[in-house]
Amino acid sequence: MRYFKKFAMSCVVAGSVAFAGAASGGTTYGQFMTGSSGGVYDILGSAMVNVINKNVPETRLNPSNPSSYSRTPPQVNSGSAVFGISDADQFDKAYNGKAEFSEPLKNLRIVTALYSNVMSQVTLEGSGIKTLADAKGKKIAVPSVTTKTLVAEMYEYAGVPEDSIEWVYLTYGESASALSDGHVDVATFTGFPKNGTVESIASLQKAHFLELSDEVVNKWNNEHPHTKIGIIPGGTYPGVSSDAKFYALYVLLTTNKDVDPEFIKNTVAAIYDHQSEIAAGHPAGQQINPDLLLSYVKNGLIDPKLIAEGTIEYYKSINKPIPMED
Numbered sequence: 592m593r594y595f596k597k598f599a600m601s602c603v604v605a606g607s608v609a610f611a612g613a614a615s616g617g618t619t620y621g622q623f624m625t626g627s628s629g630g631v632y633d634i635l636g637s638a639m640v641n642v643i644n645k646n647v648p649e650t651r652l653n654p655s656n657p658s659s660y661s662r663t664p665p666q667v668n669s670g671s672a673v674f675g676i677s678d679a680d681q682f683d684k685a686y687n688g689k690a691e692f693s694e695p696l697k698n699l700r701i702v703t704a705l706y707s708n709v710m711s712q713v714t715l716e717g718s719g720i721k722t723l724a725d726a727k728g729k730k731i732a733v734p735s736v737t738t739k740t741l742v743a744e745m746y747e748y749a750g751v752p753e754d755s756i757e758w759v760y761l762t763y764g765e766s767a768s769a770l771s772d773g774h775v776d777v778a779t780f781t782g783f784p785k786n787g788t789v790e791s792i793a794s795l796q797k798a799h800f801l802e803l804s805d806e807v808v809n810k811w812n813n814e815h816p817h818t819k820i821g822i823i824p825g826g827t828y829p830g831v832s833s834d835a836k837f838y839a840l841y842v843l844l845t846t847n848k849d850v851d852p853e854f855i856k857n858t859v860a861a862i863y864d865h866q867s868e869i870a871a872g873h874p875a876g877q878q879i880n881p882d883l884l885l886s887y888v889k890n891g892l893i894d895p896k897l898i899a900e901g902t903i904e905y906y907k908s909i910n911k912p913i914p915m916e917d
Contacts, residue, residue, distance in 0.1 A: 621673035623652045624663040627734040629763045629788055631708065631781045631875050632660075632676045632842075638872025639844070639862060646861035647854070659760070660735030661691050667845055668696035674858075676705070678840035679892040680817040681737050686897065691736050700899040702844040703859055704887045706878035709821035709839045711782030712742070713789060716797035718776060723749035723801050729776035730757045732766040741818065741838060742779055748807045763788045771796060782823040782837060784875040793828040800835035808836060817841065817892055841892050842875075846899055855901025856908075881911060888913060 623640050626632025637654045644651055652673060657663045663675035664685035677685070688695035712731075714720045720729065723746050733739040739760075743753040759775050766778035767788050780789045782800065792798050800823065812819045821839030825832045844862075846855060862869065863881055870876035884902075887893045895915050906913050 620651050620653065622655045622666070622671065624657050624666055624672045624675035625654050626656065626660060626663075626676055627762045628656050630734070631784065631786060631873060634787075634873040635705065635869065635875050636676050638869045638876060641872075642865045642868050643858055643861055646865060647857045650854075659737075661737040664692065664696050664699060664845070667847055668698045670698075670847055670849070673846065673850060674702065675845050676842065677845045678708070678818075678842050679887065680741070680815075680840065682843055682845060682893070682897075683817065684737075690740055698848050699897070700846050700848045701893055701897055702846050702855060702899050702902055703862065703879075704884040704893075705842040705844055706784065706875045706883070707821065707839055708781055708842050708875070709783040709823050710738070710742075710837045711780050711789070711823060711835060712777050712801040712837060713770070713780055713782075713792065714777045714799050714801060715770065715792075716799050718799070720776060721799070721802060723751060723803060723807065726777055726801065727751045727755045730759055730774070732759045732761045732769055732775040732778040734760070734762060734766070734779060736760075738779055745803075745807070745811065745838060748810050749804070767792055777801065782835060783821065783827060784873070784877075785827055790828055793830055797830050798828060800831065800837075803836050811838060841887060843893070848899070850899070850901075852899070852901035852904055855899045856905045857901075859902050859905045881906070881909065885911065885913065 623636055625636030633656060640652045640654045657666065663677055664681065666672040667675040682699065682701065684690045685692045685696045686699050720726055726746060733742055739758055746756065747753060761769055763780060766775065769775040770778045770792065780786050782789065789798065808820050815838065818838045818840060820836050823835040825834045862879065866876060866879045869879060888895050895913050898913060903913055
């Protein structure tokens, strides 16, 4: 229980035990919150769990799908999970108690940056839905409340009121089936790096990414500096030759402030040292490297004061200290 002694004790007091040492061998167990089943966070998180379990002594993490993406910050904040995949925009809202988070989650800390993730709105050719403006009165699948909040605002920018859409909460796998069966008209997926679920849709049925006007792109980028519009390059998916655009998420690995810094430092080292193994699980892992976190700090995407102590120690050890604001 070397790594989690302090944290485990705090969780007992709160009535929620995130991890416990095995009776023999002293192995520590804990939950690693990934994302919707079949999505990039799920696949990438599972690959990270394998790397951490193999390379950080006395550790056995278990990948876990949150019931909703918005449930990950509260799970990590309370100590019910050791790690959780989040993004810069969601982290800011959760830490400060904004949007769907009714109270500030001040125990959250950032472990590292993972990759920049471009979202998408996917329909099928023949649906008659070409742009966001065409989606008024349609059924749109979203995987979580957090995602729905951003997607709905994008539609508002295109002149489609939130209450003119029927929102349906589905996992990625459920969204693909519902889209194919005609139970929803549009589905929300990670679009880039390549998503296996979207690739399957594009391979079996011709997919179309809803288009954004330049006006929507410019307005979004001005008002949402933490989720600026990204590009899904043409050719990423079968039958889709043109570039597609939608907002991007800057994906983070998060933890609780009371997790032992030594464990965090060793975890960060394992992730960076074995990045190729993570990338073998999903192409998004190719973006993982020490400089990505530094670029997120430089571009104002994250507050360096909210980076975990163990991560700060790791960067000092490789002579790349994280710049702190005054």
